[in-house]
Amino acid sequence: MTAADDLAAAVDLAVATIRGAGPERYTDSTPCSDYTVADVVNHLAFGFLLAHHAATREPWPESWAATDRAPFLRDLPEAEWAEAAAKEGAAAAAAWADPAVWEGESHLGGGPMPAAAIGAMMTGEFVVHSWDLATATGQELAVPPALGEVTLEAMSGMAAMGRDAGWIGPEVAVAEDRPAFERALGVAGRDPARTT
Structure with a gap:
């Protein structure tokens, strides 16, 4: 599989978990500290949009802030968020297929970064946040071993920066003989044994 295939698989995983997290669960807590289910859905939706712009090299509008609601969700009832996110996810995956x-180089709203690093980072983010949603809403999440390896590599590459910035928690110890995805969760500050 190519890096583009990995990113598309991560988007598909995220879209499936968004669809499985009905609006009736949107006020529930998640493993992602201080985020409700609605917050994680929004974060993934915004991530799709940012990934799309990184692929096309379009600048972010000055009105965008990653802590806000995704622009394309702002005026939608929550019952329509899943389909809107799926549409933007498909657009992002298609943009990265080339x-x-x-x-x-491209950007994530700041200074220039290698485009390949952005693509890898977004792949890992989409998979880890899919786990957050799945865990919070009682969904089964099947991450193929190869995608788990990609996620582990992505999380290992960004964890120090994320911890310094405060958006990744302390690493959770996971045995080296555990699957790559479980180790990726540990690097990302999640306990893979958590069930709710």
Whole structure:
């Protein structure tokens, strides 16, 4: 599989968990500290939009703040969030399908970064937050071993920066003989044994 295939698989996983997290669960807590289910759905939706713009190299509008509601969800009732997120996720995956998009530099709203690093980071983010949603809402999450390895590599590459910035918690110890995805969760500050 290519990096683009991995990103598309991560988007598909995230969309499936968003669809499985009905609006009646949106006020529930999640493993993602201080985030409700609605917050994680919004975070993934915004992530799809940011990934899309990173692929196309379009600048972010000045009115965007990653802590806000995703612009395309702002005026929608929560019952329509899943389909709107699915549409934006598909657009992001399609934009990253072009191998040329992975070359050179792009951005995530700040300074320039290698596009390949952004693509890998977003892949890992989508998979880990899919676990957050699945765990919070009682869904089964099947992460293929290869995608687990990609997620572990992505999380390992960004964990120190995320901890310094306060958006990744302390690492949770996970045995080296556990599957790569469980170890990725530990690196991302999650306890893979958590069930709610």
